[in-house]
Amino acid sequence: MLPPWLLWVPILALINLLVFVSIRGRWGRIMLVLAVAAAIGVVIGDAVGAATGLEVLRIGDMHVLAASVGAQILMIAVSLLAALGPIRVQD
Numbered sequence: 001m002l003p004p005w006l007l008w009v010p011i012l013a014l015i016n017l018l019v020f021v022s023i024r025g026r027w028g029r030i031m032l033v034l035a036v037a038a039a040i041g042v043v044i045g046d047a048v049g050a051a052t053g054l055e056v057l058r059i060g061d062m063h064v065l066a067a068s069v070g071a072q073i074l075m076i077a078v079s080l081l082a083a084l085g086p087i088r089v090q091d
Helices: 004-024 031-052 064-083
Strands: none
Touching: 004 031, 004 064, 031 064
């Protein structure tokens, strides 16, 4: 039997990644980094939701709303940091 977080973390990370990319409107090479950021954001958001006692949308032990907010914030941070990187100019 699998622990519930082993099932919920990839599902929530994928859903948040697809929502973020659909709003952003661009697929690119940063997708792998965004997927990792989404998974880490889900775990951190769930931990913050558990620590603060946020009970808005909860499925079992998973704080879905807090996990989704954490994933979105971390993906925004990764996108902003990627935009600050070096720019390639091609002729």
